Amino acid sequence: xxxxxxxxxxxxxxxxxxxxxxxxxxxxxxxxxxxxxxxxxxxxxxxxxxxxxxxxxxxxxxxxxxxxxxxxxxxxxxxxxxxxxxxxxxxxxxxxxxxxxxxxxxxxxxxxxxxxxxxxxxxxxxxxxxxxxxxxxxxxxxxxxxxxxxxxxxxxxxxxxxxxxxxxxxxxxxxxxxxxxxxxxxxxxxxxxxxxxxxxxxxxxxxxxxxxxxxxxxxxxxxxxxxxxxxxxxxxxxxxxxxxxxxxxxxxxxxxxxxxxxxxxxxxxxxxxxxxxxxxxxxxxxxxxxxxxxxxxxxxxxxxxxxxxxxxxxxxxxxxxxxxxxxxxxxxxxxxxxxxxxxxxxxxxxxxxxxxxxxxxxxxxxxxxxx
Numbered sequence: 001x002x003x004x005x006x007x008x009x010x011x012x013x014x015x016x017x018x019x020x021x022x023x024x025x026x027x028x029x030x031x032x033x034x035x036x037x038x039x040x041x042x043x044x045x046x047x048x049x050x051x052x053x054x055x056x057x058x059x060x061x062x063x064x065x066x067x068x069x070x071x072x073x074x075x076x077x078x079x080x081x082x083x084x085x086x087x088x089x090x091x092x093x094x095x096x097x098x099x100x101x102x103x104x105x106x107x108x109x110x111x112x113x114x115x116x117x118x119x120x121x122x123x124x125x126x127x128x129x130x131x132x133x134x135x136x137x138x139x140x141x142x143x144x145x146x147x148x149x150x151x152x153x154x155x156x157x158x159x160x161x162x163x164x165x166x167x168x169x170x171x172x173x174x175x176x177x178x179x180x181x182x183x184x185x186x187x188x189x190x191x192x193x194x195x196x197x198x199x200x201x202x203x204x205x206x207x208x209x210x211x212x213x214x215x216x217x218x219x220x221x222x223x224x225x226x227x228x229x230x231x232x233x234x235x236x237x238x239x240x241x242x243x244x245x246x247x248x249x250x251x252x253x254x255x256x257x258x259x260x261x262x263x264x265x266x267x268x269x270x271x272x273x274x275x276x277x278x279x280x281x282x283x284x285x286x287x288x289x290x291x292x293x294x295x296x297x298x299x300x301x302x303x304x305x306x307x308x309x310x311x312x313x314x315x316x317x318x319x320x321x322x323x324x325x326x327x328x329x330x331x332x333x334x335x336x337x338x339x340x341x342x343x344x345x346x347x348x349x350x351x352x353x354x355x356x357x358x359x360x361x362x363x364x365x366x367x368x369x370x371x
Contacts, residue, residue: 004080005032009073021197024069030060030191031077031159038083038127038157059158061133061186063165064195066290066365067205070161071131071262073195077159078129086127090263091160092287094130095140096248098147114146122154130160131263134367135170135179136287145181152189163365166192205231206324211357213328216296220328224266224293227326231291232261249284263290263366269297273310282314286321290366297329302340309342312349319352322364 009028012018037058060077062070078088098117105113105120121128128151135141152158162169166186170179186192209227213220228242245260255277259266265285272282272294285292300308318325329336333353337346355361 004082005035005077008076008080018069018072021069023064023193023195023197024073027060027062027073027193027195028076030193031073031081034058034060034157034159034191035077035081038081059152059160059190061158061160061162061166061190061192062195063162063192064197066163066363068195068197070195074129074131074159074161078127081127081157083126083157085125086129087125088129089131090288091130091133092284093248094128098143099139102143112146114143115150118147118150119154122151122156125156127157128159130158132290132366133160133162133169134164134287135173138174141170141173141179141182142175144179145185148182149185152185158190160190163367165194206362209326211324211326211362212333212353213326214332215330216298216328221295224295224326224328228259228261228264228266228293231264247284247288249281251280253281255281255284259293260289263288264293265289265291266293266295268295269307269311272314273307277310277314279313279317282317283321285314286317286323289323291324291326292318294325294327297327297336299330299335300337300340304337305341308337308340308346311336312342312346315349315352315356319356322361322366324362325353325356 006028009018009024013020018024062073064070075088078086098121101117101120102113105116109116135144148158164171166183169183170176173179209230210223213223242259242261245257245265247255247257249255256271257265257267258271265288267285272285297311298304300311315325317323333350336350337343
């Protein structure tokens with residue numbers, strides 16, 4: 001109902017779960033306006049009834065630093081915008097689905113397959129909520145203006161979060177001039193709101209957590225389990241309901257994520273580094289999750305050079321995308337791979353693991369490093 005986003009937010013502030021924040025308050029007002037827009041008829045219906053065109057659905061683009069409540073506010077809107085059907089998904093996962101639909105559409109009738117896919121999606125959902133809009137490849141960049149123009153014209157409402165303002169999306173990307181119409185679309189059709197308030201909620205949650213636990217065992221496992229619940233606000237008593245996920249890593253391959261919630265994933269070392277995995281798998285993980293919890297990291301012997309090499313590639317991907325890592329291991333980073341092929345290269349991984357435990361690193365936003 002109108003006003004419900006504002007009321008839900010006010011209740012969280014009154015309960016002390018959130019601190020007063022002018023940026024959040026402005027964003028909540030925008031989300032409430034969006035909720036009222038979406039509660040009306042779908043564009044096109046009024047035109048058919050009264051001979052005039054309804055105003056196309058709009059949306060909200062929330063951007064800002066890590067831990068400022070972007071995903072929380074998006075979830076609040078998702079729960080209180082009174083339309084169905086709706087879908088909350090990670091932006092990267094959405095674009096993977098779009099490209100799969102495009103491959104199928106290109107086998108069919110003539111015409112622009114991007115528009116046909118947009119019409120297909122608009123027929124399935126009225127409200128899309130995206131976590132972490134981040135454009136890193138030209139295949140996405142080249143279609144986004146046409147895709148999202150058609151979605152908005154088709155009455156789909158959008159709420160998305162990003163670490164970057166619209167002007168910084170796909171910065172320095174290949175043929176970026178072809179992406180600029182999408183930036184104009186965001187600024188014209190969505191309300192763009194910065195969220196850079198004084199409270200870093202994610203860093204608050206990370207404070208006091210041990211990020212590198214030695215040794216592996218029940219105590220370390222229990223601490224990481226508690227960290228998962230703390231980082232995701234998942235009820236401790238509801239352990240059986242933690243969802244899993246199948247992550248598309250490209251080329252028709254997938255990776256099973258045993259636990260996945262609100263951008264936090266749990267993996268075993270055996271699953272990520274004991275199997276035949278490569279850079280594409282680890283990049284998919286780094287793009288999809290802002291925090292990875294890794295259990296069962298062993299001391300790697302000379303005979304485990306393949307596992308050590310995969311671990312190096314994994315840490316490179318996590319580090320470059322500023323993913324936060326919590327791990328249970330049988331040794332401190334410097335003693336994980338004491339001797340064997342690639343030991344010299346492993347020194348860089350040791351350095352990165354140590355930096356990833358620092359307050360400066362933990363305070364950085366999720367995304368590609370500027371280094």
